[in-house]
Amino acid sequence: MARKKTANQTSSKKSTPSPRDRRTLNQLAELADTVVTAAEKRRDPHLDIPTRSLSNVRYNQTKKILEMGSNTTRRQLFNLSQAKSFMQTILVASGTQQLIEQGKTTSIRGLYYLLKHTIEGTREETFNEQSECDPVIEDAEVLLNSLREELHLYAQKRGDMVGELVLHDSGDEIDCSRMGSGGYGIPSIVEPEVIQFKKCNARFVLHVEKDTVWQRFNEDKFWRKHRCILTHGAGQPPRGVRRMLYRLHNELKLPVYCLLDNDPWGYYIYSVIKQGSINLAYESRRMAIPGTRFLGLRSKDFDRCKLSDSVKINLNDTDRKRAKQIANYPWFAKKKPWQKEIQQMLSNGFKLEVESLISKDISYVTEEYTPARIAEKDWLD
Amino acid sequence: MARKKTANQTSSKKSTPSPRDRRTLNQLAELADTVVTAAEKRRDPHLDIPTRSLSNVRYNQTKKILEMGSNTTRRQLFNLSQAKSFMQTILVASGTQQLIEQGKTTSIRGLYYLLKHTIEGTREETFNEQSECDPVIEDAEVLLNSLREELHLYAQKRGDMVGELVLHDSGDEIDCSRMGSGGYGIPSIVEPEVIQFKKCNARFVLHVEKDTVWQRFNEDKFWRKHRCILTHGAGQPPRGVRRMLYRLHNELKLPVYCLLDNDPWGYYIYSVIKQGSINLAYESRRMAIPGTRFLGLRSKDFDRCKLSDSVKINLNDTDRKRAKQIANYPWFAKKKPWQKEIQQMLSNGFKLEVESLISKDISYVTEEYTPARIAEKDWLD
Numbered sequence: 001m002a003r004k005k006t007a008n009q010t011s012s013k014k015s016t017p018s019p020r021d022r023r024t025l026n027q028l029a030e031l032a033d034t035v036v037t038a039a040e041k042r043r044d045p046h047l048d049i050p051t052r053s054l055s056n057v058r059y060n061q062t063k064k065i066l067e068m069g070s071n072t073t074r075r076q077l078f079n080l081s082q083a084k085s086f087m088q089t090i091l092v093a094s095g096t097q098q099l100i101e102q103g104k105t106t107s108i109r110g111l112y113y114l115l116k117h118t119i120e121g122t123r124e125e126t127f128n129e130q131s132e133c134d135p136v137i138e139d140a141e142v143l144l145n146s147l148r149e150e151l152h153l154y155a156q157k158r159g160d161m162v163g164e165l166v167l168h169d170s171g172d173e174i175d176c177s178r179m180g181s182g183g184y185g186i187p188s189i190v191e192p193e194v195i196q197f198k199k200c201n202a203r204f205v206l207h208v209e210k211d212t213v214w215q216r217f218n219e220d221k222f223w224r225k226h227r228c229i230l231t232h233g234a235g236q237p238p239r240g241v242r243r244m245l246y247r248l249h250n251e252l253k254l255p256v257y258c259l260l261d262n263d264p265w266g267y268y269i270y271s272v273i274k275q276g277s278i279n280l281a282y283e284s285r286r287m288a289i290p291g292t293r294f295l296g297l298r299s300k301d302f303d304r305c306k307l308s309d310s311v312k313i314n315l316n317d318t319d320r321k322r323a324k325q326i327a328n329y330p331w332f333a334k335k336k337p338w339q340k341e342i343q344q345m346l347s348n349g350f351k352l353e354v355e356s357l358i359s360k361d362i363s364y365v366t367e368e369y370t371p372a373r374i375a376e377k378d379w380l381d
Numbered sequence: 382m383a384r385k386k387t388a389n390q391t392s393s394k395k396s397t398p399s400p401r402d403r404r405t406l407n408q409l410a411e412l413a414d415t416v417v418t419a420a421e422k423r424r425d426p427h428l429d430i431p432t433r434s435l436s437n438v439r440y441n442q443t444k445k446i447l448e449m450g451s452n453t454t455r456r457q458l459f460n461l462s463q464a465k466s467f468m469q470t471i472l473v474a475s476g477t478q479q480l481i482e483q484g485k486t487t488s489i490r491g492l493y494y495l496l497k498h499t500i501e502g503t504r505e506e507t508f509n510e511q512s513e514c515d516p517v518i519e520d521a522e523v524l525l526n527s528l529r530e531e532l533h534l535y536a537q538k539r540g541d542m543v544g545e546l547v548l549h550d551s552g553d554e555i556d557c558s559r560m561g562s563g564g565y566g567i568p569s570i571v572e573p574e575v576i577q578f579k580k581c582n583a584r585f586v587l588h589v590e591k592d593t594v595w596q597r598f599n600e601d602k603f604w605r606k607h608r609c610i611l612t613h614g615a616g617q618p619p620r621g622v623r624r625m626l627y628r629l630h631n632e633l634k635l636p637v638y639c640l641l642d643n644d645p646w647g648y649y650i651y652s653v654i655k656q657g658s659i660n661l662a663y664e665s666r667r668m669a670i671p672g673t674r675f676l677g678l679r680s681k682d683f684d685r686c687k688l689s690d691s692v693k694i695n696l697n698d699t700d701r702k703r704a705k706q707i708a709n710y711p712w713f714a715k716k717k718p719w720q721k722e723i724q725q726m727l728s729n730g731f732k733l734e735v736e737s738l739i740s741k742d743i744s745y746v747t748e749e750y751t752p753a754r755i756a757e758k759d760w761l762d
């Protein structure tokens with residue numbers, strides 16, 4: 001089976017790098033240069049890595065996203081406690097350089113295997129566990145001011161898309177309005193080098209939490225009736241879905257509405273899409289969408305939609321604790337409607353899933369609930 | 382936003398049922414008739430439900446799939462301990478009838494919400510938890526001799542597909558060779574009423590365990606070079622992916638090769654694709670693919686591929702226990718190559734992930750490993 005043929009195609013062939021790849025390669029070269037220069041001048045080689053801890057994260061009130069502060073942590077080669085992580089950082093940088101030069105991408109697990117080896121003449125492993133490699137990848141991202149995707153690393157691939165959009169993906173034209181019941185699987189890397197938007201008839205994006213809810217909206221062809229794009233992220237959306245939403249919002253100027261469960265987890269998903277996550281604050285600049293709107297479910301929906309007691313799910317202690325934490329997030333703390341929303345869930349004493357609306361009618365969520373919320377502009381910001 | 386328009390479209394409108402839907406509706410009507418007839422004749426209404434326990438599961442040596450035996454369990458209306466589950470069964474049957482008549486589908490969570498209510502004049506709920514409803518759905522499947530999908534119920538949607546196949550999905554033409562980096566998201570219901578195969582240039586199906594590995598194969602356009610269809614199921618493949626593989630194998634006569642991790646979980650995934658699962662043995666007839674081949678990773682690959690010690694992952698006690706259980710499955714117990722395979726993993730003392738091949742080269746798995754195994758016909762049956 002074509003083995004001879006493939007044996008001739010060495011995978012180390014260099015592809016022509018895109019402008020963005022060239023920029024990343026330059027940054028990698030600069031990084032290497034600082035080490036070489038220091039060595040030549042007989043100075044200690046070191047890296048100043050922006051600090052990725054909570055103490056260095058702040059909420060930018062103007063941009064309305066989470067940002068990293070300006071603190072950095074110095075990592076030195078000639079320091080017994082820092083030498084290994086210094087070398088790991090350089091190793092990760094050289095691994096991503098290899099990926100970019102070969103025009104290939106891999107997962108963070110793949111990069112770990114690519115770089116893991118016993119250091120010659122020792123019994124020391126470059127990395128013992130993937131958990132040792134992952135934070136170094138994050139260091140490389142902030143150090144190089146590059147998204148993970150720009151370093152040719154992909155995350156888990158989850159989530160699907162349908163709707164009034166035609167795009168090009170790696171040269172193939174994808175008409176998201178002709179994707180049947182299955183939909184277009186959102187790639188984990190959706191950067192402009194891979195995905196270009198070609199034609200958009202959509203007026204907004206509806207992002208739902210779960211694939212099961214997405215299937216209901218797709219089966220009812222909600223996106224055709226209301227001229228929109230429909231996405232889901234199978235829970236907390238992975239990076240690819242967040243970047244896709246970001247690009248749809250910023251490049252195509254589409255409002256993004258989220259339909260999530262009325263529970264602390266739903267609030268949290270919204271918070272991450274809107275402001276970014278605390279752990280990966282440095283990504284917010286190119287992932288967070290401050291303009292995202294929370295369409296529901298709302299704590300008032302039990303009364304508003306006249307739901308039956310049967311669909312209530314009692315809050316547990318964890319729910320109550322999480323709800324209070326989220327209410328104190330700086331971007332929720334000063335917003336009265338959000339305080340009221342979370343307070344009402346707590347005083348309700350129960351949470352509600354989007355699927356509970358099916359107790360009204362199978363298509364209540366697509367034919368009544370969602371169109372009404374958008375028509376009335378009744379959402380939380 | 383088009384609210385008035387949608388208000389006129391009542392969701393209870395009846396669609397024209399497909400021949401298969403008519404068959405299922407007839408079975409539902411027959412079920413109801415037995416209850417009515419019994420009542421009219423003043424006999425105790427009862428249902429004889431095929432027993433879904435391990436004691437009633439057997440491995441059919443001829444068909445090489447797991448099957449249910451002929452034991453049934455009687456469920457009576459006038460029996461204090463059975464009355465509730467009798468009524469729940471009828472309720473689930475009437476819920477699926479409603480779905481089929483409306484031409485709509487929903488998730489098992491959706492059906493639970495659809496049917497959950499307080500019984501009039503009592504404080505009794507039809508179902509307290511979804512965990513009470515799920516086994517009743519399985520009862521309905523065996524009772525009606527229908528797949529869950531035929532009852533218009535969908536499972537979680539996971540997994541993507543690309544390759545040399547053109548299909549129709551709900552009237553849309555999907556060319557799986559023009560799906561970019563994202564791929565076609567495999568629907569959870571892939572029955573012939575929804576999905577029709579139109580044109581196939583593929584010679585086989587390659588099913589890989591993880592989305593990250595799938596991305597590697599897709600990026601290298603393996604499916605174009607080797608004329609195949611490439612699928613993944615994000616771990617243990619959901620029902621939609623298994624049914625899709627079944628249809629590709631049986632209708633298009635394509636061999637199915639699996640590329641899974643060299644660990645007990647990889648063996649188990651293969652076992653379920655091939656013979657069916659013990660818990661849902663009644664589905665094997667229309668889900669299991671006895672002809673599926675296990676391409677790798679194999680326990681001999683550490684030596685064969687000259688991998689480095691760095692990529693070994695030590696087996697833990699659970700791994701060893703699971704491996705021995707799997708070796709004793711009737712469909713593995715009598716196969717010497719499988720006994721040797723599992724025994725070698727145990728004596729190796731370590732497991733291997735598909736991603737570990739990246740330590741040879743980023744594209745070793747697509748350019749060397751997989752083509753060589755297929756060319757040499759070196760797989761386990």
